Amino acid sequence: MRITNIKIKDFRNIVRADINFGKINILTGKNSSGKSNFLLALSQALSSEKDYTDIFKNNVVTYHPGKDYASIYTTVGDINSNVCYILNNDRFFCIDPKEFGFEKDIDKRGMSKNHRLFFTGRYFENDKNPELRWPDFKLSSHLYKSVERELVYNETFNQELQQSATKVVQISRSSIPHQDEYWSFFSDLNTSVVSWVDKTDEIHQFVTERGTREIYDQVLERLKSRRPEGSFTPSNTLLDKAKFIFLLADLQRSGNEKYYANFINDLKTYTKGIVAGIAISPKGGNKGEIAVTSPNGPGDIWTISHGTSVLIFFILLLNWARLPAKEKSYKSPNVLIFDEIDSLIHPTLMPEFKEVLKLLSQSVQLFMTTHSPYFIDGFEKEELFLLKDTPSLPGTKKLANRCNIYDYNKIISSLPEKDREMFFDKKNSQLFVDGLIDEIFPNKQYD
Numbered sequence: 488m489r490i491t492n493i494k495i496k497d498f499r500n501i502v503r504a505d506i507n508f509g510k511i512n513i514l515t516g517k518n519s520s521g522k523s524n525f526l527l528a529l530s531q532a533l534s535s536e537k538d539y540t541d542i543f544k545n546n547v548v549t550y551h552p553g554k555d556y557a558s559i560y561t562t563v564g565d566i567n568s569n570v571c572y573i574l575n576n577d578r579f580f581c582i583d584p585k586e587f588g589f590e591k592d593i594d595k596r597g598m599s600k601n602h603r604l605f606f607t608g609r610y611f612e613n614d615k616n617p618e619l620r621w622p623d624f625k626l627s628s629h630l631y632k633s634v635e636r637e638l639v640y641n642e643t644f645n646q647e648l649q650q651s652a653t654k655v656v657q658i659s660r661s662s663i664p665h666q667d668e669y670w671s672f673f674s675d676l677n678t679s680v681v682s683w684v685d686k687t688d689e690i691h692q693f694v695t696e697r698g699t700r701e702i703y704d705q706v707l708e709r710l711k712s713r714r715p716e717g718s719f720t721p722s723n724t725l726l727d728k729a730k731f732i733f734l735l736a737d738l739q740r741s742g743n744e745k746y747y748a749n750f751i752n753d754l755k756t757y758t759k760g761i762v763a764g765i766a767i768s769p770k771g772g773n774k775g776e777i778a779v780t781s782p783n784g785p786g787d788i789w790t791i792s793h794g795t796s797v798l799i800f801f802i803l804l805l806n807w808a809r810l811p812a813k814e815k816s817y818k819s820p821n822v823l824i825f826d827e828i829d830s831l832i833h834p835t836l837m838p839e840f841k842e843v844l845k846l847l848s849q850s851v852q853l854f855m856t857t858h859s860p861y862f863i864d865g866f867e868k869e870e871l872f873l874l875k876d877t878p879s880l881p882g883t884k885k886l887a888n889r890c891n892i893y894d895y896n897k898i899i900s901s902l903p904e905k906d907r908e909m910f911f912d913k914k915n916s917q918l919f920v921d922g923l924i925d926e927i928f929p930n931k932q933y934d
Contacts, residue, residue: 488676488821489852491564491586493532497549498557498593499524500876503890509870510848513863514856514892515919516874522856523684523826525874525892529854530682530824532561533589535674537644537656540597549595556600560590563676572668580665583631584608587673598656604640604673609633612665639669679821681726687826694731694796695789702732703775706767709736709816729817731800732767732777734807737816739767746814750806757839758798762791765799794831801828801843808850824854829862837861860916868895871915873924893929901929 495504500521514522531542540546548557569583588605609631641661660666683690698706738747754762764780765788777788784790791799808819832840841862844853857863863871874892895918899910910923918924 488563488566488568488679490529490532490561490680490822492562493529494558494560495525495528496558497551497554498528498559499548499550501525501528501874501891502551504892505890506872506892506894508852508854510852511844511866511870512852512854512872513866513870514854514872514874515858515863515924517876517925520874520876521891522874526682526684526824526826526854526856528557528559530680530684532559533563533673533677533680535591535602535677537599537658538597539593539599543593543597546597547595548593548597555595556592557595558590558592560588563587563589563673566676570672572665579613580668581611581631582606582608582668582672583610584672587676588636589673599644601644602640602642603638604669605636606639606669607635607637610665639663640666640673676821678725678818680824681820681822682824683727683828684824684826687828690800690828691793691796694800695791696731697789698730698732698775700775702730706732706736706775707769709733709740710767710769711741724817726817726820731803733816734803735765735767735777737810737814738803738806740814743810743814746806746810749809750803753802753806753843754799757802757836757843758795759836759839761795762799765803794833794836797828797831798836798840798843801840801847805843805847805850808847820851822852822854826856827858828855829857829859832862834861838865841865860920863915863919866915868899868911868915869897871895873898873928875925875928895924898924898927898929902927 489510490508492507493504495501497503501524504525514525516522527543531539536542539548549555564586566584566586569581571579571581573579584606585608588607590601590603590605592600594600611631638661640663643659645657645659737743738750751764754765761783762779762781766778766780768774768776768778778786779788779791780786781791807815812819829837829840837859844855847853872892872894876891895915899907902910910918910927913923
């Protein structure tokens with residue numbers, strides 16, 4: 488699945504956004520333009536939390552006077568999965584989604600006011616034909632019914648006065664058929680969004696973290712255990728709970744030699760030989776620890792630089808994502824969100840780094856911010872977005888009608904025809920650094 492569109496209104500300095508997304512999505516903009524705010528909204532777009540006061544720092548959701556609520560509507564598509572809920576042989580309900588739409592309002596303190604879930608796709612329920620039994624049905628597609636943007640879950644929250652140290656929240660739900668089944672399916676999609684916003688600088692620590700003896704013993708056990716076919720259920724543990732050494736162990740495990748060899752080859756290629764190999768030591772005084780083969784220094788992974796650790800992280804992630812589900816210790820993410828991940832990468836390695844990201848985007852949808860002209864060259868203009876802080880827009884008295892984020896392609900397409908070709912021919916770095924894309928940002932609404 489992937490996030491295909493997001494609509495945001497009055498979230499911090501994002502007065503209005505209505506953006507379609509692809510597999511790779513890179514946000515650009517000046518300092519304080521709202522890039523991190525946008526990623527924060529995106530990272531929580533599918534979350535069903537009641538209380539965001541710890542997530543949205545300072546408990547501030549909307550900055551603008553008179554704006555008491557922020558709203559976020561997220562469309563999730565390319566789901567490629569369906570499910571049947573079997574109560575017994577003659578009672579079952581099946582969902583075959585094309586997309587979900589999740590709408591939520593959050594008050595300015597950071598408390599949820601409502602959650603609404605909309606469903607587009609096909610469904611089947613056997614209430615009209617109780618004699619139809621599950622063994623006879625078996626996903627018979629001609630029996631399904633199609634619906635578009637149908638409300639399937641509606642929940643409202645009303646906060647009462649705080650009692651002692653406890654926030655009291657009254658919850659009410661509309662009575663909608665099969666709402667629990669729809670919500671269960673959607674909640675599973677929600678867990679596949681992994682955000683490293685405010686944590687990107689921790690990638691070095693993630694890669695170089697020393698383990699305990701207990702961790703190393705677990706790693707060694709994993710390395711020698713070949714998982715028999717059908718003996719393993721894919722983990723529901725999320726990737727943001729992962730340990731780097733366990734991801735590496737999944738690749739290095741007995742039976743996965745082909746995947747591990749590809750990983751080592753990618754290390755040599757995409758680091759230009761800075762790292763020639765990484766391996767968990769199976770024996771000796773450092774058994775269970777990670778050793779690095781590198782011409783530039785000692786063999787312990789804890790000695791590598793911050794920039795090298797970022798490269799290693801993404802090269803490992805690329806190869807781990809290619810593993811069969813039964814070989815993974817963690818749930819594969821569908822969406823990954825990063826803030827300025829390129830800031831530690833040397834310009835001479837940017838082409839290799841971008842190639843890794845493009846390959847990774849075949850398995851995982853990526854959202855990133857950047858300030859680097861080296862980074863954005865080589866990406867398509869529809870993969871790049873420019874965000875402008877609302878006060879810098881012309882006609883700010885009409886805030887409610889303005890969108891303050893567009894992709895580069897749409898910005899240029901809004902120009903008169905005689906100017907478009909000149910701007911389309913320019914490098915992305917020229918548009919960004921010279922301020923050209925900023926100067927031609929639409930001064931009226933384009934929907």
